[in-house]
Amino acid sequence: MNARSAPVMLVTDLAVEVAETGAPILKGVSFELRAGEIFALVGESGSGKSVTSLAAMRLLPGALRITGGAVRVGDEDLFDLSEAAMQTVRGARVAMIFQNAMSALNPVQTAGEQVAETLRLHTDLKGAALRQRVVQLFAEVGIQDADARYAFYPHQLSGGQQQRVMIAMALACEPEHPDRR
Ligand SMILES: Nc1ncnc2c1ncn2[C@@H]1O[C@H](COP(=O)(O)OP(=O)(O)O)[C@@H](O)[C@H]1O
Ligand SMILES: [Mg+2]
CATH class of the missing domain: 3.40.50.300 (P-loop containing nucleotide triphosphate hydrolases)
Known part of the structure; x- marks a missing residue:
């Protein structure tokens, strides 16, 4: 610091x-x-x-x-x-983790796809590398069986896991942090 x-x-x-x-x-x-x-x-x-x-x-x-x-x-x-x-x-330099994950997540899109969408918007990642980055983010935020949970819909996740998906989404684009300078 x-x-x-x-x-x-x-x-x-x-x-x-x-x-x-x-x-x-x-x-x-x-x-x-x-x-x-x-x-x-x-x-x-x-x-x-x-x-x-x-x-x-x-x-x-x-x-x-x-x-x-x-x-x-x-x-x-x-x-x-x-x-x-x-x-x-928004999303690239400043990210927000909303309080109510269930209303912030899209109920008809898998957890993995939603994080992938954020990455698609702000990075050049695609295909297998994109999926791999999402699974890596899920693991980083402590989602167990990250690979399998990529295909889970929000309602199939616990409240805590939903919150972690939101955190993964916020971290996806590496908002301003000191290590990047
Ligand atoms: N859409 C709105 N219309 C009118 N007042 C609002 C609206 N949203 C929030 N407020 C008021 O703004 C104040 C601050 O709310 P908020 O920032 O949500 O509080 P908290 O510190 O609990 O997050 C509250 O008094 C709330 O009633
Ligand atoms: Mg509040």
């Missing part, structure tokens, strides 16, 4: 409100993340942890609106990017 390195992610004075009523949800939220750091945002239920994370990736539901602040990832100000540019940031 290098305390002097520039932040990987810098959130400054983030503000979110309810679009229709203007009721404030977040005000003046600021924090920074440096390479190799684990940062935990802690707070009581309903205090705004999920809204903060969703806003930072510009994934807020339509009912909520960002009214101020900035989110920098490396040299880019995410609130200045087009939606198309944002799509290359």
